[in-house]
Structure formats: C-alpha cells, structure tokens
Amino acid sequence: MSEAEVTRDGLAGVQPGREAIPGNLPDTAAFAGRRRGGGEQRMVPQAEFTSYYGRPVVKAPAWRASDIAGYLFLGGLAGAGSTLAAGAHLTGRPRTARALKLSSLGAISLSAAALIHDLGRPDRFLNMLRVAKPTSPMSVGSWLLAGYGPAAGLAAASAVTGRLPRLGTAATLAAAGIGPAVAAYTGVLLADTAIPAWHEGHRELPYLFTASAAGAASGMALLLAPRAETGPARAAAVLATGAELVALRSLVISAGHAGEPYRRGRPARLLTTAKRLALAGTAGAALAAGRSRAAAAASGAALLAASAATRFAVFHAGLTSARDPKYTVLPQRLRHRARTGTPPAEPAEPAE
Structure with a gap:
C-alpha cells in the first residue's frame, strides 16, 4: 500500500494507477487485459446507440x-x-370516365x-x-386540395347529370392537371419531416406514392x-406496378440504416403483402381481365389493396424509426464523417 499525506497542494506521495480497480475504465471504452506476447489485447464492445435518459431523439x-x-x-387514389x-x-370511354370521376370525388371527400x-x-x-407559402409542403398541399376538390366535384356532377358538358370537360381537365400533384405531394410532405425513415428517402418517396x-x-x-x-x-396497371417496385427498392437502399424499419416487423409484413397483391393484380390485369369481368374485378381489388398496404407500411416504418435513437444518430454521424473525412473514432490505448 502506498502512503499519502495531505498537503496544501493536495495529496502527496500518491502513485497513480498502483491501486486502480480492474475494470474501472472510462465510459467511452472497456478493455479486458489479457497477456499475449507481453502486450495487452484490446477488447472493444459493440457500440450502443442511446439517448438522454433513453428518450427518442x-x-x-x-x-x-x-x-x-x-x-x-x-x-x-383521387388524384x-x-x-x-x-x-x-377524351378517348370516348364515357362509362369509365364517369366511374372514375365519381370514385375520385368520393376518395378526396373521405x-x-x-x-x-x-x-x-x-x-x-x-x-x-x-x-x-411555396416552401411549405403543408401549405402547398392545402391549396392543392382546395383547388382540386371543387374541380373534381364539378366534373362528377356534370358526368352524372349530363348538364353543362363544356364546364364538365373543363373541370375534368383541371382535376386531371392538379391530380398528379395531389398524388405526389404527400410523399414530399412526409419527406420534409425529421422522421428518419421518411427523410432519408426524400428523393424516392414522392415517386413511390x-x-x-x-x-x-x-x-x-x-x-x-x-x-x-x-x-x-390494364396497361397503366403494368407500368404502375413496375415503377412502384423499382421506387420501393430504391427507397429502402438509399435510406441506408434508416431504411431498416422497412425490412422488419409490421412494415416488412405490409410491404410483402403489398408486393404480392400488386403482382397478382397486375398478372390478372394483363392476362385475364380483358376476357373475364370477374377477373378484372378481382385484379382491381388486389391493386387497390396493394396500394393501401404500401401507404400503411410507409406510415408504420416512419413511426418505428422515430422511436429508436440509432436511426437518427447513426445516419448523422456517417454524413458528418463523409463530409469532413473523419475516420471512425477509436478509443485510446490503455496505459502500460
């Protein structure tokens, strides 16, 4: 045992490290000493991503x-x-046009x-x-809905009553012009948030939607x-399914670590269901819908269910990524290191 005495300048006679307790190391790293060829072998535990008091970031x-x-x-669906x-x-399919105008009005109302x-x-x-506010997706989306709703309503009313055909045609074209923006802006809206699974896939999410x-x-x-x-x-169904599968794969890959929630738990199950339904509906549309009314209806129902499952999967993946701090912390660290060229942090070597 070393002897120490208290002086005006502190403790005298103390030899640091002589009485250190094994395992009492700084929080930044843990080392287990094991002699191998006269040296110390460093044992670094797997990093854990936590937050203040375990709360989500x-x-x-x-x-x-x-x-x-x-x-x-x-x-x-409406857009x-x-x-x-x-x-x-415009191509002389009045019953299809009427059905879609009514379904779009119902969908945007719901x-x-x-x-x-x-x-x-x-x-x-x-x-x-x-x-x-043009820089706010929420503001832009609100005005899109405010313009789209009346146009869709006028188009549907004219199709049902047969009155004011010119106004009905103008409203149909107006709703068609705003429709793609209505379909896509919600993807921009989600990507503009800080939720990791949505924000990290900001390029692909509007295309997927x-x-x-x-x-x-x-x-x-x-x-x-x-x-x-x-x-x-039927042709649109084939093209849409192909584009959706490509956009979904690109989203999961480009999101990096934040894309992990899409591959696990409820989001993964929903996406698997969506893919199967989309492929089944597309196959039915391409191969049988032109010959059978029942096959066309079944294919259409499968495509509708697939689209709904995709939206619910994206929604739940975002909530999952928000609850786990690692999906926020790790992408930020990786971007910082890539921007600054800083190598991954290494713990200090233990004293001999």
Whole structure:
C-alpha cells in the first residue's frame, strides 16, 4: 500500500494507477487485459446507440394510422383517378370516365374527412389557407386540395347529370392537371419531416406514392369500368406496378440504416403483402381481365389493396424509426464523417 499525506497542494506521495480497480475504465471504452506476447489485447464492445435518459431523439407524431395512412391512400387514389378519367373522357370511354370521376370525388371527400378528423376541428384546415407559402409542403398541399376538390366535384356532377358538358370537360381537365400533384405531394410532405425513415428517402418517396396511386386508380378502373373499356387501365396497371417496385427498392437502399424499419416487423409484413397483391393484380390485369369481368374485378381489388398496404407500411416504418435513437444518430454521424473525412473514432490505448 502506498502512503499519502495531505498537503496544501493536495495529496502527496500518491502513485497513480498502483491501486486502480480492474475494470474501472472510462465510459467511452472497456478493455479486458489479457497477456499475449507481453502486450495487452484490446477488447472493444459493440457500440450502443442511446439517448438522454433513453428518450427518442425525434418525437414520433401522434397520428392515427386510420386517419393519416388512410388520407395518404385516398388522396393518391383521387388524384391519379382524375388523370385516368380525363384520358377516358377524351378517348370516348364515357362509362369509365364517369366511374372514375365519381370514385375520385368520393376518395378526396373521405381523404379530407380523415385529415380533418385527425386535426380535430374543421377550422384548423381552413386556417392553413390563410397564407400561401411555396416552401411549405403543408401549405402547398392545402391549396392543392382546395383547388382540386371543387374541380373534381364539378366534373362528377356534370358526368352524372349530363348538364353543362363544356364546364364538365373543363373541370375534368383541371382535376386531371392538379391530380398528379395531389398524388405526389404527400410523399414530399412526409419527406420534409425529421422522421428518419421518411427523410432519408426524400428523393424516392414522392415517386413511390405517385406510382402507388397510379396502381390504385388502375385497380379502381378495372373494378368499376366495363370490360371493353379497360384496355388503358390494364396497361397503366403494368407500368404502375413496375415503377412502384423499382421506387420501393430504391427507397429502402438509399435510406441506408434508416431504411431498416422497412425490412422488419409490421412494415416488412405490409410491404410483402403489398408486393404480392400488386403482382397478382397486375398478372390478372394483363392476362385475364380483358376476357373475364370477374377477373378484372378481382385484379382491381388486389391493386387497390396493394396500394393501401404500401401507404400503411410507409406510415408504420416512419413511426418505428422515430422511436429508436440509432436511426437518427447513426445516419448523422456517417454524413458528418463523409463530409469532413473523419475516420471512425477509436478509443485510446490503455496505459502500460
């Protein structure tokens, strides 16, 4: 034992390290000493990503899946449906055009109802129209809905009553022009948040939502339109499914570590279901829908369910990534190291 005495300058006679307790090392690293060839072998534990008091770094939104995921799906269905309706209107497919105009009006009405239900009061949506801010996806989306809703309503009313055909055609074209933006803006809206699984895939998310919306609108056409008029819808279903699968794969890859929630748990199961339904619906549309009304309806229902499953999968993946700190911390560290050229941090060598 060493002897120490207290002086005015502190402890005297202390030899640091002589009485150190094995294993009492700094929190930044842990080492187990083991003699091998006269040296120390360093044992570094796997890094753990934690946060202050174990709380998430990003606060998960308090959104209900039935409201917000339903809003995402229905808005996309409405926007893409109006585009297909305009094509059917201009190419002499009146029954298909009428069915899609009505379904788009119903979808956007239910979408707005889901959004207002989540907001709690209708006046909160109206308050978002008090200003127009081009840099805010929420503000742009609010104005898109405000312009799209009346156009879709006029187009549907004219198709049902047969009155004011010129106004109905103008409204149909207006809804078709705004429709793609309505289908895509929700992807931009999610990507503009700090939720890791959404933000890290900000380039691909709008394309995924657009392709998924096109698949849903094609499915609605197959479900409601006469078999003789479903040719364009069958072709659109094939293209939409291919684009959706490519966009989804690109999203998961480009999101890096934050894309892990898409491959695990509920989001993974939903995405697997969505892929199977989309492929089954597309195969039915391409091979059997032109010959059988029942096959067309079944294919359309599968495509609609696939689009809905995709939106719910993206929604739940975002919430999962917000709850785990590593999906926020690790991508930020990797970007910082890539930007500064800093190598991964190494713990200091233990004293001999």
